[in-house]
C-alpha cells in the first residue's frame with residue numbers, strides 16, 4: 531500500500547527552523563495517574579479495571595495547588611523554550627473540557643479546565659506550545675481490547691468484551707479530539723501523538739486503527755506550520771524523530787539522511803509522578819544530556835511529572851533550578867547551536883557545539899584535564915578563547931618546556947586551562963573561529 535519509504539514523498543511539512551534553534555523543552559506528564567503516584571502505566575501494570583480506576587482516581591482528582599503561572603516560570607527560568615503537555619495519556623483522561631467525553635478534568639472534584647490556563651501562562655513567557663495526545667486509550671468503550679497492551683490484555687473474557695466495540699468509532703473520537711485541540715487553543719507549535727504497536731498478525735495497533743493518513747491531513751489542514759512527531763506508524767508525514775530513554779550515539783538518520791530529532795528523557799525513569807522512585811539523575815548529568823543532544827544536532831525534551839496536588843515536587847524543582855543556573859551563563863552554547871563541522875575533532879571527555887552564525891565553537895568539558903586541553907585540527911583556526919561563564923581569557927599557548935615533554939605540534943592547538951575548574955556544573959570554553 532505504501533510504495534515509498536521516502537519521508538519527503540507525501541504532503542507538506544511543518545517549519546522546524548525555530549525548533550532546531552531553541553533546542554530545549556519541558557515535557558509534562560499529568561493525569562489521574564499522579565494520584566496512584568507509581569508510574570503513568572499503573573492501570574496497565576496492575577490490570578486495574580476501568581470502573582475501579584475511575585472510582586479511585588477520577589473521583590478524587592483535585593489539584594488544588596495547581597498554578598500554571600508557577601509551572602511556566604519554572605520552565606522559563608530553566609532555559610526551556612517550549613513545552614509539551616499530555617492532553618490525554620493512555621489512561622484516556624482529558625485535561626481540557628472536551629465535548630467528546632465526560633472523562634475529563636471538568637467532571638472531577640477540581641471541576642475546571644487545566645489546559646487553557648496552562649497554554650496562556652507558558653505563551654505569556656514566550657514559550658511555544660505543544661500537545662502530547664495518546665493514540666492509545668484504555669478507557670474508551672470503542673477501543674478494541676488487544677492481547678498486547680491495556681488492563682484487559684489477558685482477561686479471560688477479552689473476546690466477549692470486544693463485542694460491540696468498533697475501532698473505527700474510536701478513530702472518529704480521536705480525530706474529533708485532535709480537531710478540538712487544534713482549533714480551541716490558538717496556535718499550537720507541536721503535536722506529539724503516542725504511540726503505535728503494529729504486529730505482523732494484525733493484533734496490535736497502527737495506521738489503520740488510528741486512520742493515520744486522514745489524521746495527518748486534518749492536522750496539516752488545521753495548523754499547517756505545526757511540527758508532528760513520528761509515532762503514527764507511517765514512514766512519512768512526520769517532522770522529527772523521538773528517541774526516548776536512551777541517548778543516540780550520533781546524529782539520528784533515516785535511510786542514511788540526518789533528520790530533525792528530539793530525545794525525550796526522564797529525571798528518574800517514570801514519566802508520571804512516582805513518589806517512591808529514588809533513582810533520580812543529578813543536575814549535572816541532565817545538563818550533560820542536553821549538551822550531548824545539541825552536539826549531535828538534536829533537541830532535549832526533559833520531563834516532569836507534577837503531583838496530584840498540582841505541583842512540581844522538590845526533586846524536580848531542585849534539578850530545574852540547577853539547570854537554569856547553568857543556562858543563565860551558558861545558553862549561548864545551546865541556542866542556535868548544532869553539531870560542529872567534522873574538521874574539528876572532539877577532544878577526549880568533551881562535547882562540541884557550533885553556532886554557524888556567530889562562528890563560535892563551544893568545548894564542553896565533562897572531565898577537567900590536567901592543565902592542557904589539546905584540540906586536534908584547530909591549529910591556526912582560533913582567534914580568541916575564553917571561559918564562557920565569566921568571559922575570562924584562556925591562553926592559546928602551551929609553553930615550550932611542557933611541549934617538549936609530550937611532543938604536540940602539527941595541527942594541534944593546545945589551550946592552557948586554570949588549574950582548578952570553575953565552579954559551574956559543566957565548564958565551557960568559547961572559541962572564536964577565524
Ligand code: GLC
Nearest residue numbers: 559570571724725774794801
Ligand atoms: C512511551 C510511554 C509513555 C510516555 C512516552 C514518552 O511511549 O508509553 O508513558 O508517555 O513514551 O515518550
